[in-house]
Amino acid sequence: MVQNIIDVRNLSKSFDISFKEPGLKGTIQHFLNRQTKSLKVIKEISFAIKEGEIVGFLGANGAGKTTILKMLCGLIYPSEGSILVAGHLPFRRKENFLKNITLIMGQKQQLIWDLPPIESFYLNASIYDLDKFEAKKRIKKLSEMLEIDDELFIPVRKLSLGQRMKSELLAALIHEPNILFLDEPTLGLDINAQRNLRKFLQKYNKETNATICLTSHYMKDITSLCKRVICVHEGAISYDGKLNQLLKRLSPVKEILIVCRSEKDATKLESSGFTIKNRINNEITIKIENSSITSSLKTILNNFDIEDLFINEPPVDEIIGKVLIKKDYEI
Amino acid sequence: MKSNLINHKIITLLKVQYSNMLEYRVEIALWAISGIIPFFMLNIWTNNNLNESIDISDVMLSRYFLCAFFVRQFSVVWVVFSFEEDSLMGKVSPYLIQPLNPFFRYFAQHLAEQITRFPFAIIIAFFFFIFNPESIWIPNLGILFLSIVSTFLSFLIQFLIQSIVACLCFWTERASSIERLLFIPTLFLSGLLAPVVSFPAYVKTWIYLTPFPYLIDFPANLLSGNATNISGGLSMQILWIFLLFPLFKKIWSEGTKKYTAMGS
Numbered sequence: 150m151v152q153n154i155i156d157v158r159n160l161s162k163s164f165d166i167s168f169k170e171p172g173l174k175g176t177i178q179h180f181l182n183r184q185t186k187s188l189k190v191i192k193e194i195s196f197a198i199k200e201g202e203i204v205g206f207l208g209a210n211g212a213g214k215t216t217i218l219k220m221l222c223g224l225i226y227p228s229e230g231s232i233l234v235a236g237h238l239p240f241r242r243k244e245n246f247l248k249n250i251t252l253i254m255g256q257k258q259q260l261i262w263d264l265p266p267i268e269s270f271y272l273n274a275s276i277y278d279l280d281k282f283e284a285k286k287r288i289k290k291l292s293e294m295l296e297i298d299d300e301l302f303i304p305v306r307k308l309s310l311g312q313r314m315k316s317e318l319l320a321a322l323i324h325e326p327n328i329l330f331l332d333e334p335t336l337g338l339d340i341n342a343q344r345n346l347r348k349f350l351q352k353y354n355k356e357t358n359a360t361i362c363l364t365s366h367y368m369k370d371i372t373s374l375c376k377r378v379i380c381v382h383e384g385a386i387s388y389d390g391k392l393n394q395l396l397k398r399l400s401p402v403k404e405i406l407i408v409c410r411s412e413k414d415a416t417k418l419e420s421s422g423f424t425i426k427n428r429i430n431n432e433i434t435i436k437i438e439n440s441s442i443t444s445s446l447k448t449i450l451n452n453f454d455i456e457d458l459f460i461n462e463p464p465v466d467e468i469i470g471k472v473l474i475k476k477d478y479e480i
Numbered sequence: 481m482k483s484n485l486i487n488h489k490i491i492t493l494l495k496v497q498y499s500n501m502l503e504y505r506v507e508i509a510l511w512a513i514s515g516i517i518p519f520f521m522l523n524i525w526t527n528n529n530l531n532e533s534i535d536i537s538d539v540m541l542s543r544y545f546l547c548a549f550f551v552r553q554f555s556v557v558w559v560v561f562s563f564e565e566d567s568l569m570g571k572v573s574p575y576l577i578q579p580l581n582p583f584f585r586y587f588a589q590h591l592a593e594q595i596t597r598f599p600f601a602i603i604i605a606f607f608f609f610i611f612n613p614e615s616i617w618i619p620n621l622g623i624l625f626l627s628i629v630s631t632f633l634s635f636l637i638q639f640l641i642q643s644i645v646a647c648l649c650f651w652t653e654r655a656s657s658i659e660r661l662l663f664i665p666t667l668f669l670s671g672l673l674a675p676v677v678s679f680p681a682y683v684k685t686w687i688y689l690t691p692f693p694y695l696i697d698f699p700a701n702l703l704s705g706n707a708t709n710i711s712g713g714l715s716m717q718i719l720w721i722f723l724l725f726p727l728f729k730k731i732w733s734e735g736t737k738k739y740t741a742m743g744s
Contacts, residue, residue, distance in 0.1 A: 219741050226737040244579040259574035263503040268496050275492035276580045
């Protein structure tokens with residue numbers, strides 16, 4: 150049985166935020182008597198993640214996804230509740246724990262700006278106690294996987310965003326961590342760079358059985374990498390489960406565009422009891438429930454003279470968008 | 481085995497930071513030149529015959545200020561500004577989840593910068609001797625060694641003081657403003673503007689209880705050959721390091737609990 154590598158129970162996080170009224174009066178008040186308020190940004194969440202799983206954290210801006218990742222990797226201290234990651238309390242930042250994880254934040258870089266990335270790679274390798282031979286081997290392997298062999302010796306400031314992001318990934322993975330926390334890793338990348346990065350993460354997961362926790366506003370990242378998603382709404386978990394189940398639940402009906410050979414067939418189909426969305430000449434769009442799609446299509450193909458047929462999947466962005474503004478999508 | 485790994489880490493850190501510092505060689509030359517306050521002070525002292533009141537000859541005074549310049553060159557610390565910027569920009573976050581305290585990076589940066597600074601400091605000293613040939617002297621090897629040790633200890637004290645202030649970034653975002661408060665006593669009590677011996681006796685007693693005279697005055701006096709209590713000065717430097725280090729560790733450990741990872 151696969152073990153839980155991340156176990157979170159009743160986790161909460163509060164921040165003290167200061168408030169300022171606009172205008173001069175507000176500025177003076179803010180200076181003399183600063184008003185602060187404790188804001189609970191994560192509210193008693195619980196979940197567990199198994200070794201090798203890729204889990205997507207979804208949520209609107211400010212929902213708390215990044216704060217969760219920061220607590221999981223030990224960057225910030227939780228206010229309440231417990232977190233266990235690979236058997237460690239993350240905020241203690243023990244060496245054995247830190248050697249097992251990595252955190253990648255889109256646009257935030259750890260590479261030394263004025264030097265070629267190879268210098269940062271060797272530095273990271275020594276920080277993680279890798280000898281030069283092992284470091285060389287891993288740099289070669291990862292640079293081939295990421296296709297950045299040529300950029301290793303060019304100063305970071307001269308690299309494109311995509312090349313920099315790949316170099317960041319290499320720097321963050323040189324110690325071959327088991328758990329990857331990725332916060333918007335494809336932010337700002339072009340379509341090809343995004344696709345390559347996703348391919349790389351899939352390959353890395355397959356080869357090393359690494360656990361990946363990912364946040365992204367690009368649905369393609371989520372749909373191509375994550376089987377499971379955790380939706381966060383105002384600091385609480387609104388859904389935790391399989392992505393395809395969520396999609397089925399939120400979009401129980403598929404639209405099918407049927408092109409009939411003649412208008413006569415179209416009229417016959419129109420009056421056969423299916424839910425019709427619209428009809429233009431001999432083209433009819435009908436709505437069919439996911440559960441009865443196979444039997445309905447069989448009936449249509451057997452009884453009507455059909456020239457062509459298109460099944461339209463509703464856009465994932467639209468469906469997920471619904472989740473982000475709702476409180477509860479328990480299945 | 482463990483010590484080999486630590487050495488490997490330190491050497492790699494130094495090598496990488498040195499390569500990085502060489503990218504800024506022009507800036508470092510300018511920083512070295514900007515550290516010539518002691519020479520201005522020497523000018524003020526000798527032109528106004530102020531040294532007569534403290535019974536130091538012109539030659540010894542010029543050696544003192546040259547040594548003050550040298551000690552300052554190799555003990556200057558700016559970690560609070562680097563840490564504050566990195567903290568506000570969210571750059572500290574990736575460092576915090578690496579198995580190496582981020583202050584090691586800043587420490588290596590400072591050492592690398594000192595190595596880069598060295599030739600520029602020598603050039604400035606060369607010009608100083610051209611204009612003040614009577615000040616030329618060669619300290620004996622023992623004194624030179626103790627002066628290097630003392631300058632390094634001075635650097636450690638300043639690094640620890642600034643690191644403690646830098647950790648206040650976890651509570652207040654602008655810790656550098658607190659550092660500015662510290663800059664005033666550092667400037668006046670460290671011996672950068674005047675040898676501490678020139679202060680009134682009752683003030684001196686108090687000054688010697690603070691870490692400030694051990695930052696420049698003590699190592700500069702030691703190197704220049706002025707009368708100084710060598711074992712007392714070195715002991716006080718070590719004592720301050722032993723006092724400041726646990727304080728830094730405590731503030732660091734409490735501060736990281738407060739860290740909000742803003743900007744990232």
